Amino acid sequence: MTSAYVNPLRDDQDRRLPQIAGPCSVTIFGITGDLATRKLIPAIYDLANRGLLPPGFSLIGFARQDLDLDGFIKLAYEAAKSRARTPFREEVWKQLEAGIRFVRGDFSDDLAFAELARTIAAVDDERGTGGNHAFYLSIPPGFFPQVVGQLKEHGLAEVSDGSWRRVVIEKPFGHDLASAKELNKIVSDVFPRESVFRIDHYLGKETVQNILAFRFANGMFEPIWNSNYIDHVQITMAEDIGIGGRAGYFDGIGAARDVIQNHLLQLMALVAMEEPVSFNAYSLRIEKQKVLASARTPERIDLHTARAQYTAGWAGGEHVAGYLEEADIPATSTTETYAAIRLDVDTRRWAGVPFYLRAGKRLGRRVTEVAVVFKRAPHQPFTKTATEELGQNALVMRIQPDEGVTLRFGSKVPGTAMEIRDVNMDFAYGGSFVESSPEAYERLILDVLLGEPPLFPQHEEVELSWEILDPIIEKWSRSSKIDTYESGTWGPASADAMIARDGRTWRRP
Ligand code: NAD
Numbered sequence: 001m002t003s004a005y006v007n008p009l010r011d012d013q014d015r016r017l018p019q020i021a022g023p024c025s026v027t028i029f030g031i032t033g034d035l036a037t038r039k040l041i042p043a044i045y046d047l048a049n050r051g052l053l054p055p056g057f058s059l060i061g062f063a064r065q066d067l068d069l070d071g072f073i074k075l076a077y078e079a080a081k082s083r084a085r086t087p088f089r090e091e092v093w094k095q096l097e098a099g100i101r102f103v104r105g106d107f108s109d110d111l112a113f114a115e116l117a118r119t120i121a122a123v124d125d126e127r128g129t130g131g132n133h134a135f136y137l138s139i140p141p142g143f144f145p146q147v148v149g150q151l152k153e154h155g156l157a158e159v160s161d162g163s164w165r166r167v168v169i170e171k172p173f174g175h176d177l178a179s180a181k182e183l184n185k186i187v188s189d190v191f192p193r194e195s196v197f198r199i200d201h202y203l204g205k206e207t208v209q210n211i212l213a214f215r216f217a218n219g220m221f222e223p224i225w226n227s228n229y230i231d232h233v234q235i236t237m238a239e240d241i242g243i244g245g246r247a248g249y250f251d252g253i254g255a256a257r258d259v260i261q262n263h264l265l266q267l268m269a270l271v272a273m274e275e276p277v278s279f280n281a282y283s284l285r286i287e288k289q290k291v292l293a294s295a296r297t298p299e300r301i302d303l304h305t306a307r308a309q310y311t312a313g314w315a316g317g318e319h320v321a322g323y324l325e326e327a328d329i330p331a332t333s334t335t336e337t338y339a340a341i342r343l344d345v346d347t348r349r350w351a352g353v354p355f356y357l358r359a360g361k362r363l364g365r366r367v368t369e370v371a372v373v374f375k376r377a378p379h380q381p382f383t384k385t386a387t388e389e390l391g392q393n394a395l396v397m398r399i400q401p402d403e404g405v406t407l408r409f410g411s412k413v414p415g416t417a418m419e420i421r422d423v424n425m426d427f428a429y430g431g432s433f434v435e436s437s438p439e440a441y442e443r444l445i446l447d448v449l450l451g452e453p454p455l456f457p458q459h460e461e462v463e464l465s466w467e468i469l470d471p472i473i474e475k476w477s478r479s480s481k482i483d484t485y486e487s488g489t490w491g492p493a494s495a496d497a498m499i500a501r502d503g504r505t506w507r508r509p
Contacts, residue, residue, distance in 0.1 A: 021047075021449035023054045024132035024164075025099075025123050027116065029107070029147055030139035031061035031072070035170065037079040039201075040138060043441035045080035048096045049089060050438075052446055056127035058099035060119060064106045072102040085439055099127055107139070107146050113154040120156065131163030134448050140249075141172055145186045152190040168197045168448055171262050173459075175253065176473070177466035184459040197448045198462065202263040203455040204440030204447075206429070207399045211270045211370070212279070214397070214405065221395075222275075224374070226349045231392060233355045234371040234507055235267050238363040240315055242487070243337070247328035255339040255359045256307070256469055256476075263368075264357045265292065265465045266457065267399070271370055272345050272355070281453035285461065292464035295355075296344045301475040306483065306495035307336035310362040313487030320362065320487050334482045337361045340495040341472060342502070356499060358506070362487040367509040368399040386418045394507075403437065404428040 026044070028036050047053050061072045077097070081088050101119050105112020123129050135156070137147055148167065151157050157165050167187065174180030187196055202208050215221060224230070237259055243250045250258065269288035276283040298304035311322035323329060323337050338360035345355060374393040387410070394408040405427045413419040429437065447455055485492040490508060499506055 018050070018052055018446075019450055020052050021054055021057070021446060022132065023056050023128050023130045024134065024449050025058035025060055025120065025127070025129045026134045026136055026445070026449070027060040027062055027103075027120070028136045028138055029062045030137070032063045032065045032067070032075065033138055036138045037075070038083060039439070039441045040136065040445070041076050041079040042083035042085065043439055043445055045084045045088075045093070045096060046086045046439065046442050047446055049084070049086045049092045050442075053096075053449075055095075056099065056129055057096070058101060058123040058127045058129055059096065060101045060103065060116070060123070062103045062105070062112070062116060064104065067102065067104060069100070069102045073097055073100055076100060085436070085442070099123070107143050107150065110150075110153075113150045113156070117154045117156055131160060133164075134166045134168060136168040136445075136448075138170055141170075141174075144169060144183060148187055148190050157190045157195075164195065164451065165191070166195045166197055166448055166451070167191050168199060170199050172253070172257060173198055173262075173457075173462045174466065175257055177463060177470050180459070180462050180466050184462070188459075193458075194451075194453065196459075197444075197453065197456045198459075199444055200262045200266055200457050201440040201444065202266060202399070203457070204442075204444040205399060206437040207397065207403045208267065208270065209455075210405075211267075211397060215271075216275050225372075227351050227353045229374055230353050231373050231375045232353055232502075232504060233268075233271060234373065235264050235271070235355065235357045235369075236371070236507070236509060237264060237359040237368045238365060238490075238509065239361045240363060240366045240488075242310065242315075242320060242362050243323070243326055243329075247326055250337075251329055251333055251335050254307075254336040254473075255361070256336065256341070256473055259359045260339055260341065260357055261465050261469050262457070262462075264359060265295075265468065266461075267370055268295070268343070268345075268355050268357065269461070271372070272347075272350060274349075279454060281456075281458075284454050285458050288457075289460055289464060290347075291345060292461060292468065294346045294350075295464075295468050296346050297468050297471050298342055298344075301472055303501060304342040304498060305472055305476075306338070306340040306492060306498045307476055308338045308360075308483035308485050308492035308494065309333075309335070310337050310360075310487045311484045313362070313489065315362055315488040322484075322487070332480075334476075334480055336476070336482060338363075338485060338491050338495070340491065340498060342498070343468065354502060356504075356506075358491065358495065360485075360491055364488060364490050365509060366401065369509055370397045370399065371395070371507050372397075373504075373507075382418060382420065387420050389419070389421045391422045396507075402428065403430075 103116045174183050269291040272291045273287040276287045309323040340358035343355045372395045390410040396406040407425045410420040411423040483492040483494045
């Protein structure tokens, strides 16, 4: 079986040195938006500063704001200077600035897209970008079809002479299975499969890629990575902030669609998958897909899921409003700001090992982690009191912040005849590596320009994820009642009850 993605030669490359992108441009739609100014422009600067962009690289901003080229350059300069990860150097900026172009217009404006087509032809002449152009849709998802349609209409998706055109789509990829399929149809009518890059920025994080290194480069973890030794897995994405200014986006979407469908299910797939034949996109996708296809949505959604909204409380030393009091949130909203779900993966490796996924806003602390909790030793040759304080062994992969890995196990308390308590053995990135981790968007944008697809989910994974979630969201939507939890706590009582039914408790990270 083959796929356009299989490229065996690339698997033999020396992957230690970063590759430099060939001649190309990136057009960012929604360039004045939150994501573009906070993450994308700074990441492009950082790539330039690391010498990973080609000399003739061109950044084209597309926005409807009342800006001209100088105004856009100023905006981009400020975004890069204030938010770049690497030191800001004027000479690097000057080089980048020479390739900046700007097109003003609405997504419905044919003239603006005609202008974009002329601009792109001009950068091929002036900058030597060779017909290689990426289009980054950093825009509200409702506009994806319109912009993709405009790209087609104006011939911007057409390639010639071995050049490439690629489209980058930000999550959310639909809001349920049907809309995800519809979106895929629209995009794949215009761009071939290998030219579509769906961003799940979690996959660009070093700590997420390290799950693969941790599992498959080492000899000592994989033998116990199964239901003989593992009791259950908890995947947590906790935020301490509320919805902030994103009411318009978040209300009606909720935590399950916002982060479980993509980030948390991708993390689950990486933790649960079998060893891939290689790390090319095709092999990785096959293994992740098998996990998602084997994941079973609970039959008793009422017993094995929980959803809730935060109420007023204390967070970070200040008193904060509840979800229903936030600006622009309707008083009748039942959108969940917290969601917890039990999934079972029906494979020999994972039979009987539940995966608990939870995500929430206004929780006790900002933390994303994967905790693999082990079964207790089959026999304890100690008195009962000696092991009273001993918990279950756990391996915790900290995705963010404090990136690292912790192993929790029991140890004798010094000075006692025999008392055993939990201790931690800790690996922190900062302590072992001098290099700082690139931002996820640096890696992902560079991969788009290089045409490297392994870190981008394919539409099959997106659709399988919606298949898992759709029945849960549908069941939730039938009730106008929603639980609550106080801001700054670790979620609703119903989530504690949900996991307690299985004889387990949530970790307090
Ligand atoms: P945003 O609302 O801040 O920015 C959207 C941009 O699109 C704005 O510049 C706006 O002017 C422009 N726009 C909207 N309608 C337009 C039209 N008709 N014509 C021309 N321009 C138009 O949104 P954002 O937060 O930057 O998010 C962009 C995308 O990235 C979304 O798909 C979002 O789901 C995704 N995303 C955002 C974040 C984040 O941290 N902000 C994180 C992950 C994913």
